[in-house]
Each structure stands twice: as structure tokens, then as C-alpha cells.
Amino acid sequence: MLKNWFDPSKKELKRAKKIADAVFLLEDEMAALSDDQLKQKTEEFKSRYQKGETLEELMVEAFAVVREASRRVTGLFPYFVQVQGAVAIYGGNIAEMRTGEGKTLTAVMPAYLHALNGEGVHIVTVNEYLAGREVEGEIGDLFRFLGLTVGLNIRELNREQKKEAYDCDILYSTNSELGFDYLRDHMVLYAKDMVAQRGLNYAIIDEVDSILIDEARTPLIISGGSKNNQNLYQAADRFAKSIRDEDYEIEIESKSIALTQSGIEKAERIFQIDNLYELKHVSLVHHINNALRANYIMSRDKEYVVNDGEVLIVDQFTGRILRGRQFSEGLHQALEAKESVQVKRETVTVATITYQNFFRMYKKLSGMTGTAKTEEEEFRDIYNMDVIEIPTNAPIIRKDEPDFIYATLKDKFKSLVDEVEERHKLGQPLLIGTIAVETSEMLSFMLKQRRINHEVLNAKNHEREAEIVAKAGLKGGVTIATNMAGRGTDIKLGEGVVELGGLAVIGSERHESRRIDNQLRGRSGRQGDPGYSRFYLSAEDELMMRFGGESFKRRIETLERINTTDEPLSSKLFSRFVTSAQKRIEGNNYDSRKTVLKYDDVLRKQREIIYQNRREVLTFESIEDQVRQTVSNALYGQATQFIHAVGKNEYKIDYDQLLAHFNGNVFHLDTIKKEDIEKLNEQEINNFIVDLGLSELDKKKEAFPPEVYNEFLKVVMLRVIDTYWMRHIDAMSELRQGVTLQAYGQQQPLTIYQKEGLRMFNEMVQNISNDVARYAIRAQIKYDQEREAVVKNTQTNQGVEDKKPKKPKVRKNKNQRNLPWR
Structure with a gap:
């Protein structure tokens, strides 16, 4: 209250x-x-x-x-x-x-x-x-x-x-x-x-x-390029298919899978390694886990379908095929290996963000x-x-009846089809909601046996979605829909249907999310229309098995035996059990989304810093001040490496190492002479090297028009930032896979990811500074300088629905010349 x-x-x-x-x-x-x-x-x-x-x-x-x-x-x-x-x-x-x-x-x-x-x-x-x-x-x-x-x-x-x-x-x-x-x-x-x-x-x-x-x-x-690890997918798949029940364990509630001790020993024997969980085997463990998930948790015609030698994802919330979309982190390739279709090359991640x-x-x-x-x-x-x-414009008069529950799937589907037949004889339109493509096809077969005309709307047949939905409310209409009863389309009632009680919605099982059930119910009883809804459940439904198991099934069988009324079982106790199971799954899913967000938050801060710097390079008229500052900081930091404190206010300067580092690496050969720096103290050496770098920039500036010099600096900055950032994104993706598979000294994976991610980011920022300094000083300026993308032919992980992606129009890009330092 x-x-x-x-x-x-x-x-x-x-x-x-x-x-x-x-x-x-x-x-x-x-x-x-x-x-x-x-x-x-x-x-x-x-x-x-x-x-x-x-x-x-x-x-x-x-x-x-x-x-x-x-x-x-x-x-x-x-x-x-x-x-x-x-x-x-x-x-x-x-x-x-x-x-x-x-x-x-x-x-x-x-x-x-x-x-x-x-x-x-x-x-x-x-x-x-x-x-x-x-x-x-x-x-x-x-x-x-x-x-x-x-x-x-x-x-x-x-x-x-x-x-x-x-x-x-x-x-x-x-x-x-x-x-x-x-x-x-x-x-x-x-x-x-x-x-x-x-x-x-x-x-x-x-x-x-x-x-x-x-x-x-x-x-x-967004990804591009490709990694060379197809053979590992096939090897991991062969291993996954070769093991027995005792070699792995499935946690039904969380839908996770892991090798048991005997499975680990088998993997070590087959892959000829001493310890599967050593850090150097992170990639192998990742491939094995994906292969196990693909073979023992993912089901064909439920989470995905295979069409023309392609593994295509089925959206679990709408039932539509998402053409072109891929499961991430190598799971898609594991499914391709499982189904013996061509394994696509896994690409390098170059940009990513969560919704x-x-x-x-x-x-x-x-x-x-x-x-x-x-x-x-x-x-x-x-x-x-x-x-x-928001209140409804007209009161809802739909009858939402309590769920019916049965011990077996067979009994459930027989009763469901009995009700469909009964209502269909009266001419009342019916919408039957299913969760999986295979269920919709099985129900379709049962209706055909009883000669009931109907339409099926699922991932394999959804080109006609608008047409099917438009007819679903007509007298005598029967429509089977897989998780796609609507979303932007209303089912309008035909003539004479109101008198028959409106659209009847029958659910063939409960979805793990209460919202999806409510969406199905909500297809009926719109704008004050009459309507009816009921869900049919069995102790063998996936949701019931995950949370009730065999004991729940035995209880239902006992109740069915002592039930003398011939009426299906229906009670508030079952409804409460179903709701509590759904709430637990919703809680698990919320936790998993929160985890995704916590990991992405580490990247978010880094992304904001890099994107801000990159935006400034693109939008500022001149970035000369930023480049000079970057060069000063980088050279000062590099020079400091060769100056070691040996006492209070006393320093030892490693002249030979310093000359070897700067001559030829940062400056041209023989730019710095040993006699020039031997007489300088530690502070003077730092200033001498920074001044030398800035004077090299000044020479370039004087030799070229301002717009050519400024464009040169932008080319350098963009190329260096993009190269390192894209490498970093992919390395962070690898790190995430690594930490989630390993329990380092009892530490939380997220904590390791945060610490290691920060260390890698700081290292990347330092590398960007050093490379900007080197290229700004060493590279030659050309009048026809052009900017160039670091990774070409990128693709996204989100496909199109309903149709194959169109080939993009290729526009010739004259910006494909090599950069001056390549």
C-alpha cells in the first residue's frame, strides 16, 4: 500500500x-x-x-x-x-x-x-x-x-x-x-x-x-579487418561434440554452461596443454565455452535459423529474423561451426557503445x-x-481468464487446440501466441489435421506480416504468431466480431518476461472492444522446468489424478509460482544488463575523452597550440627517462642512451651532438630537447602556407589517434573476455577490468603523444596531403529485418594516397 x-x-x-x-x-x-x-x-x-x-x-x-x-x-x-x-x-x-x-x-x-x-x-x-x-x-x-x-x-x-x-x-x-x-x-x-x-x-x-x-x-x-582464428572454432566444436554428459554442467536458471573436472582433463589431453586455465590459454577457453554454448544451450529454430548456408538470428522479443546481425564475441562463428556452414572471419572491433x-x-x-x-x-x-x-479512453472490458496448467505438453496442446476449434466454429477470430518457431509449426500441423484454416506469422514467414495482421480480427480468422503479435500494428475487429466476444487471445506458454505476455494480451480489447485471453501451461514448459523441475511436475500429476471434475487445473497458487519465476528471470536479466553497463562505463569515460579530442581536431580552425603542447609534453617525458636521481639534487645523465633514443628515432640522425649536451644539467637538457622539437615545427611552419601546415598537423593527429584508439577498443574487448573467464586471485572480474583498462588507456595516451611528436617532427609536408581512414570496409553487428542488405553505393574516394610517413 x-x-x-x-x-x-x-x-x-x-x-x-x-x-x-x-x-x-x-x-x-x-x-x-x-x-x-x-x-x-x-x-x-x-x-x-x-x-x-x-x-x-x-x-x-x-x-x-x-x-x-x-x-x-x-x-x-x-x-x-x-x-x-x-x-x-x-x-x-x-x-x-x-x-x-x-x-x-x-x-x-x-x-x-x-x-x-x-x-x-x-x-x-x-x-x-x-x-x-x-x-x-x-x-x-x-x-x-x-x-x-x-x-x-x-x-x-x-x-x-x-x-x-x-x-x-x-x-x-x-x-x-x-x-x-x-x-x-x-x-x-x-x-x-x-x-x-x-x-x-x-x-x-x-x-x-x-x-x-x-x-x-x-x-x-562497428568492426573491420579480420582475425585469423577460424581453425580454432572448428577444433573447439569437434571437442564440444566429443564430450559426454558428465564432462559439462548446465546451470538451468542462468542458462550457463561450464566444463566439469573430467571435461577439463579431456580438453587438456586433446589440446595437449598442462593447465587449461593458465592465462595464455584465455582465447582457447573462450572458444571452448562458445562451442559448448552453441551445442548445448542454443537451439536451431529457436534462437537462430539456418537458411542458404547462413546462420541467422531470430529476435527473441519479436520473432523476426535479423538478417546481417551477428552474435558477438565469436558466438556466431561457434554456431556456424556447429551447423557445418562456412565460418566467417571474426573481425576487429573499431567502435562500440551500449544503448x-x-x-x-x-x-x-x-x-x-x-x-x-x-x-x-x-x-x-x-x-x-x-x-x-495513462488511463484508457474507454474502460477495458476484455476478460483475462486464469491460466490452465497440465502435467504434459501433449495434454496442454490437445486442450488448447480443442478450445481453438470450439471458438472457431462460432466464427470468433483467434490469435495464438507462441514463443518458438517450432511450437508455431507444430500447432499449425495440429490445426491442419482438424481442417482449421489459419495463418502462421513467424521468423520463417513474415514478409506478409502487415497483410496477415490486417486480417487477424476478421470473422473466422485464426492466426498463430511467434512473439510478434503487433508492435506498431493494431488488430482491428471485423464486422459482427464484437457480438462474438471480440478477438480471443490464446497463449501457448508464458514468456520469461511478463511484459511480452502483457503485449500479447493487449492485442485484444482495444478502445473499449470486448476480448478474451487465456494462457495454457504445462509442467514441461521451459519456464516451469527451469524453476519447478521434476518435483513440480509430480505435484501437477498428483492433482490431475485426484481431479474429478474433468476441468483443467487452474489456481492462484500456480499463477503466483509463474509470476515469481518471471520476476526472478527479469531480475537476472536486469543484473546482466547492469553488468554490461558497468563494463561499458569504463569505456564510456575513455571514449568521451578521445571523441572530444578528435572532434576538436576536426572542428578547430587551427590545432597548432594543441600539437605544440603535445610535442613539449612528449619530449620532456622521454628525456626524463635518461636522467636518474643518485642523491639529493644530484643526477646521473645517460648521454649515450639519450642520443641513441632521440637521433634517428625522434629527430634525424646526428641532430643532437654529444658535446652540445655534456655541459648541460638535468633541467637544461629537458629544455634543450623540447626547444629542438619546437624549432623543427617552426621550420616547417615557415616553409609552407598556414593552411597546408595546419592540414598536415590534422592529418598527423587524426591518423595517430584513430590507429591507437581502434587498437585499444579491440584490446579492451579481448580483456573483457579474458577477465570474465578467469578468477584472478579471488578478485572481481570487473575490478580487474577497471584497473587494467585504466592502465591500458594511460599507456595509449602516452603512445599517442609520442607518435604525434615523432611524426610532426620527422614527416615531410606535401601540398596534396589527404586524410585517410585507418580501417576501411567496416560493417555493423546489427542487421536488417525482412530483406537482404542492399549493396552500398561505392563512391570513389580520392583520399586514398599514402600518408607521408608510410
Whole structure:
């Protein structure tokens, strides 16, 4: 009860109600305006903002303008609850609005208001189809009617087209494309090539739980080049397939796998090594663990499918095939070895970021979804957003019936198909939700045996998704869907269906996330329509096996034996058991996302420093001061290595070593003469070498026009920073794999990663300084100097849905000449 007292929803809804009341009071005033007068309001608001009015002060009028414009352009007049949702979103929160309540239109109000400040608004969707639908459809027309520009950001655009889209007032994009653009913007060679020129100001995320929770465990990765370790994948796979049950242990709850003592001894014998867990064998252990996971935890047609000799990932939350996306850290290659298809070369990571850290960089973040309350703690802790439950426009009259539970899968599926047949005879449309592709195919086979016409919507057959969903609510329709009942598409009821009780939703098992179950239920009973939902469970379901095991199954069998009513078992006790199992998994998943974030936080700080330096090289007119400072620090530090304290204020200077280091390595041969430095003390030697370096720079500066000299310095800085940073990113990725596989002297892997990561970063910064000094002093300046990318032919780890990726247009790049020092 106490929790409800402190529920932020209540306070925010109270505030939102007052604002919505004020918006509705302006209804007649706005209706009296002509189209031109209504459009003119945008310029008026912008002018008032420039003169000092805040967006909050403009909110009521702006929302009233959007409502009236929407009525004229789309024929839809936002309800009171939609205005309340808009206020919650504008406040940097998540509006939880049920399916069919018009989230898309709700987002227009806060997006329009925020666009008045000229900094740009990003509306983030789960796929390109939805983004395109909004931009090219009525919602885009509504923004354009109000005088705002609307851009669409999709994969296949070139940089000029992307830049144009980012310059719009409103940008629709997928989450992955925004993240990759951010990474690519910090790999470009010229400031003009950065697509997000205005930075990350305000984002409204549609289906915020899918993007910030479900996808948060997979970081965005840009890779290039390749490592030469294919043979190790095949060797590890042969080993994994050769072992017996006693050689490995699976932890069912956490879905992890490890070798037992007998398995370790077998590995040491086969790979001919003394101790598998010595540090030098980290890579081998990593490959073995991946092979074990691929063979004994990952299932074909569940987590992935094999199509035309390719391993393709199935999105566990939507059931769609993610073409082009790869499991990271070598797991994808392990699956390819398992399935005996060609093992792709594992690439080198050159840029990476997690969704959590990317979206936390926005100055303001908000979102909307039908299901977020179960993850409220995570949204508050990581993103500082509250979940505000917005009331429905019409009361929900869907009947959510208690779960039925059976001892075996066979009994469960027979009863489920019996109910489908019964309701289908009456003509009531049914949506059957499954978790795995194989379950949908098995149910399809059972329905065919009973001659029930139906559609199957799963990862193997989703080109017709929009068409299938459009027909799912018609009389007599039966649709089997794998984790993809919706997300941006409403199932509208056909004629005469309301009288039959609306859409009936049948769940074939519980998902490990309560949200996904709620999404399935939410497909029915939209906007006050009637509806029905029930889940069918068995003691042999994966969720039950993970948390109940054999003892739970025996209990169900006993209850079934003493059940004399012939009614299926259904009780609050089972429901509580299922909910508690789901909560435990949600807790585990939250912990795993928090761990990903803690590791990425180490890299985040380093990334911010490097990206800031790199941005300055690109955007500053001259970087001469920065280079001179870098050269001074580097030379001073290098000279100090050869000066050793031997007593109080007494130093021994190693002249021979000093000359060997600087002559030929930093300066040209014979630049420093021994007689020049023998008479100098320790401080004078440092100054002498620094002055020598700076005078070399001065000579270059005097010999060339300022723009040529400055471009030379930029070429040096960019090349050195990029070379070391990309090596560092890959080394950090290797380090992470290493520390998670090893328990060094009882220390926490994260602690080792933090300490070792800091040491490696400091070493990298020192190396960058030394190389900048060396190249700035030694390299020759050429008039036709061009900047050049360190890694070419990069690729991302996030694929496209539904279609094979288009070949990018290759634009000839004249910037491919060698740098002067190569």
C-alpha cells in the first residue's frame, strides 16, 4: 500500500490533468482559426520562445494547436488521455498507454513543442517500416502542415542524405541507426561529414521497453579487418561434440554452461596443454565455452535459423529474423561451426557503445509503450525516467481468464487446440501466441489435421506480416504468431466480431518476461472492444522446468489424478509460482544488463575523452597550440627517462642512451651532438630537447602556407589517434573476455577490468603523444596531403529485418594516397 502513496504516476497525472483541462478550454478558439492562421502559430511560438518565453509557458497553446491541426489533417482529434500522455512524455517520463490508445499521435504534441527551440527532435522506432510509415503518412503530413520539416533516417542513405534528415525539425529513425551514426560521426575525416551536427538534444522513444530493455544487452559494434582464428572454432566444436554428459554442467536458471573436472582433463589431453586455465590459454577457453554454448544451450529454430548456408538470428522479443546481425564475441562463428556452414572471419572491433550509454547522452529523454510498469525500477535507476500509467479512453472490458496448467505438453496442446476449434466454429477470430518457431509449426500441423484454416506469422514467414495482421480480427480468422503479435500494428475487429466476444487471445506458454505476455494480451480489447485471453501451461514448459523441475511436475500429476471434475487445473497458487519465476528471470536479466553497463562505463569515460579530442581536431580552425603542447609534453617525458636521481639534487645523465633514443628515432640522425649536451644539467637538457622539437615545427611552419601546415598537423593527429584508439577498443574487448573467464586471485572480474583498462588507456595516451611528436617532427609536408581512414570496409553487428542488405553505393574516394610517413 505504501508503494502507491509514493507512485509518481499519481502526482504527474494530477499535473497532466490540469494542463489537459486548459488545452481543452482552447478548443473553440483554435477551431475558429483558418488553416493559414493555424499554420502561422508555429512562427508565432518560435518568435515568443526567442524573446524569452519557455516551452512550458507555450505548452497549453501548442498542444491545442496540434489537436486542431490533427483534426483537419488526419481526421483524428486527440482525446483527453492522449493530452495527458503528451504532458507525461514532455516531462521526460514514459507514458504507459495501452494498445490502440493512439501513442503515435500522442507523441506529436511533445515533439512539436520541443521542435520550437530549433535543436531538433528524434523520434525513435523499433524498425524502419514503422519510421517510414509515420514520415510518409498522416503523421508526417501533420508536422508538415504545421510548418515543420520531417526527416527519415534509414540504413541505405548516404552521408549527404543522412545529414539532410538530421537537419530536419523532426527526425524519425531506428535506435540502431542513431547509435551507429554517432559512432560513424566519430570516425569521419572531415567535420562536414558528421551527420548529427546539432548533437543529441531530445528523443522520444516509441516501444521504449523494447529498445531500452530488451535490446540493451547487445552493444552496437562497428568492426573491420579480420582475425585469423577460424581453425580454432572448428577444433573447439569437434571437442564440444566429443564430450559426454558428465564432462559439462548446465546451470538451468542462468542458462550457463561450464566444463566439469573430467571435461577439463579431456580438453587438456586433446589440446595437449598442462593447465587449461593458465592465462595464455584465455582465447582457447573462450572458444571452448562458445562451442559448448552453441551445442548445448542454443537451439536451431529457436534462437537462430539456418537458411542458404547462413546462420541467422531470430529476435527473441519479436520473432523476426535479423538478417546481417551477428552474435558477438565469436558466438556466431561457434554456431556456424556447429551447423557445418562456412565460418566467417571474426573481425576487429573499431567502435562500440551500449544503448544505455548512447541514450543517456541525450539532454532529455522520454518514451512511450503499452508495457513498462514491470521494469519501472530499471527505467528509474539507469535512465532517470518514471513510468506514468495513462488511463484508457474507454474502460477495458476484455476478460483475462486464469491460466490452465497440465502435467504434459501433449495434454496442454490437445486442450488448447480443442478450445481453438470450439471458438472457431462460432466464427470468433483467434490469435495464438507462441514463443518458438517450432511450437508455431507444430500447432499449425495440429490445426491442419482438424481442417482449421489459419495463418502462421513467424521468423520463417513474415514478409506478409502487415497483410496477415490486417486480417487477424476478421470473422473466422485464426492466426498463430511467434512473439510478434503487433508492435506498431493494431488488430482491428471485423464486422459482427464484437457480438462474438471480440478477438480471443490464446497463449501457448508464458514468456520469461511478463511484459511480452502483457503485449500479447493487449492485442485484444482495444478502445473499449470486448476480448478474451487465456494462457495454457504445462509442467514441461521451459519456464516451469527451469524453476519447478521434476518435483513440480509430480505435484501437477498428483492433482490431475485426484481431479474429478474433468476441468483443467487452474489456481492462484500456480499463477503466483509463474509470476515469481518471471520476476526472478527479469531480475537476472536486469543484473546482466547492469553488468554490461558497468563494463561499458569504463569505456564510456575513455571514449568521451578521445571523441572530444578528435572532434576538436576536426572542428578547430587551427590545432597548432594543441600539437605544440603535445610535442613539449612528449619530449620532456622521454628525456626524463635518461636522467636518474643518485642523491639529493644530484643526477646521473645517460648521454649515450639519450642520443641513441632521440637521433634517428625522434629527430634525424646526428641532430643532437654529444658535446652540445655534456655541459648541460638535468633541467637544461629537458629544455634543450623540447626547444629542438619546437624549432623543427617552426621550420616547417615557415616553409609552407598556414593552411597546408595546419592540414598536415590534422592529418598527423587524426591518423595517430584513430590507429591507437581502434587498437585499444579491440584490446579492451579481448580483456573483457579474458577477465570474465578467469578468477584472478579471488578478485572481481570487473575490478580487474577497471584497473587494467585504466592502465591500458594511460599507456595509449602516452603512445599517442609520442607518435604525434615523432611524426610532426620527422614527416615531410606535401601540398596534396589527404586524410585517410585507418580501417576501411567496416560493417555493423546489427542487421536488417525482412530483406537482404542492399549493396552500398561505392563512391570513389580520392583520399586514398599514402600518408607521408608510410
